[in-house]
Amino acid sequence: MSRLVSSLNPQQHQAVTLPRESALILAGAGSGKTRVLTTRIAYLVESGQVSPGGILAVTFTNKAAREMLTRLSAMLPINTRGMWVGTFHGLCNRLLRTHFRDADLPQLFQILDSGDQQSLIKRLAKAQGLDEEKYPPRQLQNFINNAKEAGLRANAVEAGDEFTRRMMQFYADYDAQCNREGVVDFAELMLRTFETLARNLNLLQHYQNRFRFILVDEFQDTNKLQYKWIKLLAGTNGCVFAVGDDDQSIYRFRGAEVGNMNEFVRDFGIREVIKLEQNYRSQGNILDAANAIIAQNKARLGKNLWTDEGKGEPLRIYAAANDNEEAAFIVDEVRQLHREGMALSDMALLYRSNAQSRVLEHSLFRAKIAYKVYGGLRFFERQEIKHAMAYLRLAANPDDDTAFSRVVNFPPRGIGARSIEQLQEASEQGMGSLMHVAKNGVVGGRSGSSIAQFIAIIEGLRKSAETLRLSELIEEILERSNLRQFYAAEKDGQDRLENLNELINAAALFADDYEHGLEPAGESQADVEQLEGTPEQQLLAAFLSHASLEAGEREAAAGQDALQLMTIHSAKGLEFSGVFISGLEEGLFPHDNSMLEDGGIEEERRLMYVAITRARKRLYLSYAGSRMLHGQPRYGIVSRFVEEIPPALCKWIVLPEKQFDTGRQSAFGGGWGNRNNNGGGWSSGGGRAPGPDKDRYPTPVKRESFEKARPDEHPFAIGQNVRHAKFGEGVVINFEGRGLDARIQVRFASDGTKWLALQYAKLTPA
DNA sequence: TGTACTTAAGTTTTT
DNA sequence: CTTAAGTACA
Numbered sequence: 001m002s003r004l005v006s007s008l009n010p011q012q013h014q015a016v017t018l019p020r021e022s023a024l025i026l027a028g029a030g031s032g033k034t035r036v037l038t039t040r041i042a043y044l045v046e047s048g049q050v051s052p053g054g055i056l057a058v059t060f061t062n063k064a065a066r067e068m069l070t071r072l073s074a075m076l077p078i079n080t081r082g083m084w085v086g087t088f089h090g091l092c093n094r095l096l097r098t099h100f101r102d103a104d105l106p107q108l109f110q111i112l113d114s115g116d117q118q119s120l121i122k123r124l125a126k127a128q129g130l131d132e133e134k135y136p137p138r139q140l141q142n143f144i145n146n147a148k149e150a151g152l153r154a155n156a157v158e159a160g161d162e163f164t165r166r167m168m169q170f171y172a173d174y175d176a177q178c179n180r181e182g183v184v185d186f187a188e189l190m191l192r193t194f195e196t197l198a199r200n201l202n203l204l205q206h207y208q209n210r211f212r213f214i215l216v217d218e219f220q221d222t223n224k225l226q227y228k229w230i231k232l233l234a235g236t237n238g239c240v241f242a243v244g245d246d247d248q249s250i251y252r253f254r255g256a257e258v259g260n261m262n263e264f265v266r267d268f269g270i271r272e273v274i275k276l277e278q279n280y281r282s283q284g285n286i287l288d289a290a291n292a293i294i295a296q297n298k299a300r301l302g303k304n305l306w307t308d309e310g311k312g313e314p315l316r317i318y319a320a321a322n323d324n325e326e327a328a329f330i331v332d333e334v335r336q337l338h339r340e341g342m343a344l345s346d347m348a349l350l351y352r353s354n355a356q357s358r359v360l361e362h363s364l365f366r367a368k369i370a371y372k373v374y375g376g377l378r379f380f381e382r383q384e385i386k387h388a389m390a391y392l393r394l395a396a397n398p399d400d401d402t403a404f405s406r407v408v409n410f411p412p413r414g415i416g417a418r419s420i421e422q423l424q425e426a427s428e429q430g431m432g433s434l435m436h437v438a439k440n441g442v443v444g445g446r447s448g449s450s451i452a453q454f455i456a457i458i459e460g461l462r463k464s465a466e467t468l469r470l471s472e473l474i475e476e477i478l479e480r481s482n483l484r485q486f487y488a489a490e491k492d493g494q495d496r497l498e499n500l501n502e503l504i505n506a507a508a509l510f511a512d513d514y515e516h517g518l519e520p521a522g523e524s525q526a527d528v529e530q531l532e533g534t535p536e537q538q539l540l541a542a543f544l545s546h547a548s549l550e551a552g553e554r555e556a557a558a559g560q561d562a563l564q565l566m567t568i569h570s571a572k573g574l575e576f577s578g579v580f581i582s583g584l585e586e587g588l589f590p591h592d593n594s595m596l597e598d599g600g601i602e603e604e605r606r607l608m609y610v611a612i613t614r615a616r617k618r619l620y621l622s623y624a625g626s627r628m629l630h631g632q633p634r635y636g637i638v639s640r641f642v643e644e645i646p647p648a649l650c651k652w653i654v655l656p657e658k659q660f661d662t663g664r665q666s667a668f669g670g671g672w673g674n675r676n677n678n679g680g681g682w683s684s685g686g687g688r689a690p691g692p693d694k695d696r697y698p699t700p701v702k703r704e705s706f707e708k709a710r711p712d713e714h715p716f717a718i719g720q721n722v723r724h725a726k727f728g729e730g731v732v733i734n735f736e737g738r739g740l741d742a743r744i745q746v747r748f749a750s751d752g753t754k755w756l757a758l759q760y761a762k763l764t765p766a
Numbered sequence: 767t768g769t770a771c772t773t774a775a776g777t778t779t780t781t
Numbered sequence: 782c783t784t785a786a787g788t789a790c791a
Contacts, residue, residue, distance in 0.1 A: 358782085358783085629782090631783080
């Protein structure tokens with residue numbers, strides 16, 4: 001016992017050893033959050049307060065769940081089998097599989113991923129003759145998911161206007177269709193579980209009694225429904241250990257409600273909020289910068305990170321003339337750090353939006369620096385894998401229309417759009433699923449026989465599914481469907497073939513784990529209802545769930561030492577010795593779109609906070625005076641977030657060969673160091689803010705660029721910094737018209753982008 | 767049915 | 782610029 005808690009700091013210790021009462025742990029970045037969570041579980045089990053079966057620990061990602069399990073098995077001598085540790089959706093899946101009858105689901109219900117969901121919506125919208133212009137599938141999907149994530153069924157959605165009423169109707173039809181097919185989408189997993197428990201008192205009490213301790217990771221990311229779900233399971237006597245960080249709440253756009261933290265304090269009568277503020281990751285200057293930035297936010301619970309490890313190096317800031325130069329700078333610094341012994345894999349290059357990776361990749365590629373981009377397609381999202389899985393889904397559930405539509409004519413077997421339409425029409429007239437009407441011979445002629453062929457393939461697979469091993473079944477799918485032959489004949493099909501073979505491999509591995517009880521779908525005897533069906537069916541269902549719920553890493557091929565490229569969002573939770581935050585320009589980061597939303601800037605600022613706190617030792621911030629965006633140059637000024645960092649923590653990098661002149665500040669680089677001419681001070685500090693050391697780093701002007709950018713007929717240059725009497729400072733980004741009609745477009749630091757009539761606008765060079 | 771061209775749009779993402 | 786999705790045509 002003492003072994004577990006002896007090396008914890010006082011706050012961690014307090015959190016881990018709390019008596020049985022609900023608590024909120026405000027865990028700052030790098031404060032040992034996962035450690036506290038897992039040690040708490042180990043402590044509870046080891047001190048005999050609960051048996052493993054009484055633990056429910058819930059996370060958002062499979063990765064986090066795996067990490068927790070790995071750490072737990074290292075801490076506890078006993079096996080972790082009886083514990084319920086998983087993602088919200090994984091745990092819901094587990095509950096629904098066990099209680100499929102109470103949930104009104106077929107035993108082998110399928111899970112639709114976002115792509116599947118969208119194709120179902122498209123199919124349905126088309127069948128209803130819904131105007132795609134007025135009701136874009138994407139919007140319908142959002143409407144449905146938002147409603148479900150708020151815990152609302154179609155009949156509960158308030159519809160004030162005709163438009164909403166129509167979407168509500170569609171939502172109802174969509175749900176009906178899902179029920180007919182026996183499929184559930186992600187949000188449905190949560191909502192259905194919630195409803196099943198809420199309406200079945202026996203079941204609810206069983207689980208409320210069972211889960212003596214509920215632990216929630218990344219609590220700030222929970223949506224309304226997830227919070228309701230937690231409350232329901234906790235009941236009146238529950239004990240919820242919620243760990244989160246409001247300052248790292250960056251997922252509002254997908255339904256996360258930071259407000260749940262305050263709700264939680266109120267609903268559960270939390271007496272004390274424990275703050276973990278000691279940081280074990282970053283050096284002092286980095287933490288000071290993070291603290292200073294996040295302090296600008298008003299809506300906070302309040303927290304300040306500290307370390308006893310010393311200040312470390314200053315943050316390095318670089319103002320590039322353009323995106324290419326920014327990339328070149330990063331390449332040089334990465335090289336240098338690598339030479340000094342920092343592993344490439346210990347460095348991250350972060351950006352706000354994926355599109356920014358292109359230029360960076362280009363430079364890295366030319367410089368022959370190994371890099372890895374996160375965020376690509378995942379294994380189970382690949383086209384060829386989805387096709388193979390569709391056959392597998394039909395083997396498990398022939399009424400899965402989404403799977404049917406995907407492969408009825410793939411590989412092409414001469415079933416045209418008209419035939420598929422006929423099937424769909426028949427299906428809508430209440431004649432059952434696509435497979436069902438297909439069997440009834442709705443389509444005649446040559447297509448009819450092709451369809452019969454397809455049915456025969458599926459029927460054969462269904463038979464095989466009863467006897468063959470999973471990997472053998474997939475092997476058979478590849479052969480009988482002609483998928484393998486099809487890709488073998490395609491000119492670029494080689495990779496796809498390899499992936500298909502990998503699928504067989506993955507299935508074999510999965511089956512192995514499953515039989516050894518490593519996969520949670522194999523239920524423990526403690527549960528109310530035993531799983532039914534043959535072992536083969538269970539395994540098949542588990543594998544299909546696995547494919548939907550855990551689509552695989554978004555990581556490129558692993559192994560080699562490589563620089564890590566990713567968006568700031570995907571960097572959350574990770575740490576690196578060296579971190580580059582690129583593209584720190586107004587409009588890009590904070591992103592333009594965020595400025596329209598209420599609280600948008602604060603969310604962007606939290607994103608900046610997350611980015612900064614990824615760094616252990618060295619942190620670079622860079623921005624570019626101009627960058628190509630959508631094929632056009634876009635001129636930017638330095639992000640407000642750079643200005644919010646106390647200048648004393650920063651060192652401005654100016655490359656020797658870039659020192660041209662010490663004249664007035666330019667323009668082109670969006671400020672090259674001194675954005676404000678306040679006597680060398682750099683705006684935010686006031687007083688004796690050091691900013692760039694002028695003796696060593698004269699403020700450069702990049703002449704060539706400056707000259708090129710100045711159209712003769714205008715008094716201002718594109719890229720030039722200007723001052724407006726009312727709007728303050730900004731940068732000229734465009735012109736329109738000539739003479740008295742000429743208008744000038746300026747991106748202001750505080751008021752966004754505006755078009756001004758050149759004749760009237762009182763602009764002065766800044 | 768498949769290929770070639772046009773057109774529009776372009777934050778962030780897990781399950 | 783780049784990509785995805787839709788349209789026109791052989």
